Amino acid sequence: MNLPGPEIGKKTRGRHLGRPGKAQLSGRQSVIRYAKPTTVEEALALLGEDRWRILAGGTDFYPAQGAKPFRDNVLDINALAELRGIAETDDHWRVGARTTWTDIVRQPLPPAFDALKAGAREVGSVQIQNVASIAGNLCNASPAADGVPALLALDADVELRSLKAVRHLPLSEFILGNRRTALQPDEMVTAIRVPKRSAAGSSAFVKLGARRYLVISIAMAAARLVVENGVIAEAAIAVGSCSAVARRLAGVEATLRGRPIDEALVDAVLSAAYDELSPIADVRGSAEYREQAAREIVVRAVRAAVGLNQGKVAA
């Protein structure tokens, strides 16, 4: 890393380097701190005393940094073992902030998580999935973040910790806009939680890109459906890359609820209201194309979630 000043290359396992007093240093001599705490408490103490940029897998961090010199202190959270892994509690599935996409793919989870697993397999390449974390994807707050639609469909919330407090925000309130989140400077994301009651049903994820592999989404959709006696009892549908923040689609969900599983679903989904979407035009597609594509991939995700594609229908 290109860290100017006397702390270059020094790693601080379980402790952090002393602060040399920026005020006493003039001009080009300013010192950037690097710390690699081994406990969450230690990380929170550092966040409480200075401004830091958090480094997890680095797959968004380093491309954003480019060749520019570092101006912010770097808080490397890669030694926080307690933030990695998926646990089941009485009320929730708890995914640690540092859990990688590969961890998620490999973990046995209920079928409601199939959309999240499919999204995980779409994040960059296998090499990226091996190091990139779920929290990094949310904190980077790209409209094209592949993890977000499936987590919205699971009613996920984000656990934020500071020295003073722990708070839980619904994911829809955590990501505020393109590259904007509700994260405060003294906070870090410690987990993403999925309520047990929302981990029901079957789910699917469909990503549309300009090519099949290693591609940024033009649009993507996640569908989670609970089917009882051949009828859709619960529907959670989310689309990404077609608005500044991925959104749940209330009109589509209302259209699906109470509907029997048959081919008539397709026309119903295609003609439902998609009021939450406000696609932009960019190099990857026009707004009109995205709007149409969103309807098509929602249909595909719904069909896949209820098994219409394989001729086996969820009961």
Ligand SMILES: Cc1cc2nc3c(=O)[nH]c(=O)nc-3n(C[C@H](O)[C@H](O)[C@H](O)COP(=O)(O)OP(=O)(O)OC[C@H]3O[C@@H](n4cnc5c(N)ncnc54)[C@H](O)[C@@H]3O)c2cc1C
């Ligand atoms: C070649 C390539 C292809 C990619 N393809 C895709 C793709 O197809 N789909 C996709 O969605 N993404 C893609 N990405 C982006 C990236 O891999 C994901 O967003 C990834 O999940 C980011 O996780 P990370 O651990 O690497 O985050 P980092 O890069 O370490 O951090 C990202 C941001 O989150 C903040 N942060 C990280 N962890 C925390 C925390 N616990 N608390 C608070 N803030 C935190 C960091 O400060 C930083 O601002 C790609 C990246 C590359 C380099």
